Amino acid sequence: MDLRSDFPGVRDWHYLDSAATAQKPQAVIDAIARAYGEDYATVHRGVYARSANMTLAYEAARRKVALFVNARSEAEIVYVRGATEGINLVAQCWAGTQLEAGDRILLSTLEHHSNIVPWQIAAEKVGAAIDVVPLTVDHRIDLDAMQAMITPRHRMVALAHVSNVLGSVLDCRRAADIAHSGGAKILIDGCQAVPRLGVDVQALDCDFYVFSAHKLYGPTGIGVLWARTELLDAMPPYQGGGSMIDKVTFEKTTYAPPPTRFEAGTPHIVGVVGLAAAIDYVEGIGLDAIHAHECALVGRARAALESLNSVRLFGPEDSAGILSFEVEGVHPHDVGTILDETGVAIRAGHHCAQPLMRHLGVEATARASFGIYSDQSDVDALVEGLERVRKIFG
Numbered sequence: 317m318d319l320r321s322d323f324p325g326v327r328d329w330h331y332l333d334s335a336a337t338a339q340k341p342q343a344v345i346d347a348i349a350r351a352y353g354e355d356y357a358t359v360h361r362g363v364y365a366r367s368a369n370m371t372l373a374y375e376a377a378r379r380k381v382a383l384f385v386n387a388r389s390e391a392e393i394v395y396v397r398g399a400t401e402g403i404n405l406v407a408q409c410w411a412g413t414q415l416e417a418g419d420r421i422l423l424s425t426l427e428h429h430s431n432i433v434p435w436q437i438a439a440e441k442v443g444a445a446i447d448v449v450p451l452t453v454d455h456r457i458d459l460d461a462m463q464a465m466i467t468p469r470h471r472m473v474a475l476a477h478v479s480n481v482l483g484s485v486l487d488c489r490r491a492a493d494i495a496h497s498g499g500a501k502i503l504i505d506g507c508q509a510v511p512r513l514g515v516d517v518q519a520l521d522c523d524f525y526v527f528s529a530h531k532l533y534g535p536t537g538i539g540v541l542w543a544r545t546e547l548l549d550a551m552p553p554y555q556g557g558g559s560m561i562d563k564v565t566f567e568k569t570t571y572a573p574p575p576t577r578f579e580a581g582t583p584h585i586v587g588v589v590g591l592a593a594a595i596d597y598v599e600g601i602g603l604d605a606i607h608a609h610e611c612a613l614v615g616r617a618r619a620a621l622e623s624l625n626s627v628r629l630f631g632p633e634d635s636a637g638i639l640s641f642e643v644e645g646v647h648p649h650d651v652g653t654i655l656d657e658t659g660v661a662i663r664a665g666h667h668c669a670q671p672l673m674r675h676l677g678v679e680a681t682a683r684a685s686f687g688i689y690s691d692q693s694d695v696d697a698l699v700e701g702l703e704r705v706r707k708i709f710g
């Protein structure tokens with residue numbers, strides 16, 4: 317797969333931080349430029365042709381997203397600012413209104429802070445408690461343990477489809493079956509899965525699924541909450557304002573049906589156009605091909621790093637696109653800084669997963685994450701850079 321020339325952001329650079337945010341193909345950059353240029357107008361309100369056209373594009377994008385994740389209808393697709401906002405929306409509007417004192421929420425040890433903190437805020441408001449599913453020895457969410465833990469008091473389960481630190485892939489269908497067997501709903505944080513695995517929300521049988529466009533080669537500031545229609549129907553608005561209403565009087569306001577009910581204010585019109593272009597781009601390559609490409613690179617990177625013997629790897633053998641590691645005796649920030657000097661960009665830190673760091677017994681890890689533009693030269697540069705790290709630190 318040689319797509320590097322499609323990405324002006326990576327041509328002369330070993331960019332191994334796609335799990336933080338992916339670089340953008342020229343097709344997405346062009347679509348955004350057109351949407352801010354000759355096509356620019358607001359949506360849903362204009363009586364003039366350009367606004368009507370932009371509205372068509374905005375709603376066509378919703379259909380595209382619905383097909384992309386195999387939703388039953390585009391009314392199940394809510395545009396949000398990103399995964400973080402999607403989870404906050406569900407935590408406030410579903411958990412915040414459906415849970416009662418004594419109810420419980422189930423998370424896992426490897427969750428990103430954005431799939432922890434919104435639930436803590438909601439739980440505190442209603443008097444619910446949080447339980448944590450542990451990990452297996454090879455750093456996957458332990459679904460056997462989850463099965464043993466779940467009780468009828470558990471009303472919500474929220475888990476990452478792919479860990480942003482370890483690359484561990486969740487068996488979502490089994491997790492959903494376990495959640496549903498106890499009567500709970502399940503939210504899947506698909507941030508790291510959507511760019512690398514084909515996602516079919518009906519096959520996964522989850523209730524809520526969230527992701528951010530910027531990790532899918534699209535723009536920042538736009539993301540998706542997918543939810544079952546009957547759940548959205550029963551949820552109150554997230555924010556009040558223009559567009560989300562049916563009728564407003566000072567005595568009483570009635571709300572539009574979903575998804576409009578959850579999209580107050582002038583939306584991120586250009587972001588939505590960019591998201592649609594990103595989906596077109598990714599689908600043009602095919603998620604099976606992307607997944608196979610990234611698995612091959614991660615496999616080779618794992619083998620090369622293992623042979624450096626002062627490097628400790630985290631995560632399962634079959635991690636998807638993401639590889640966390642530690643160089644013995646060297647702080648990950650120093651690893652990252654030295655690699656940067658050799659033109660290799662990795663992430664070093666807690667990756668917004670402090671409970672997971674505690675579980676791994678480290679303060680931080682170094683993380684290399686791959687994308688569709690990554691190739692063997694990136695793996696080679698990473699290995700050479702790590703050899704330099706070892707030389708510098710003896």
Ligand code: PMP
Nearest residue numbers: 398399400428430480505507528
């Ligand atoms: N969950 C996971 C697994 C992530 O990797 C991220 C982004 N690092 C988020 C949630 C939050 O996404 P965003 O910052 O785009 O809202």
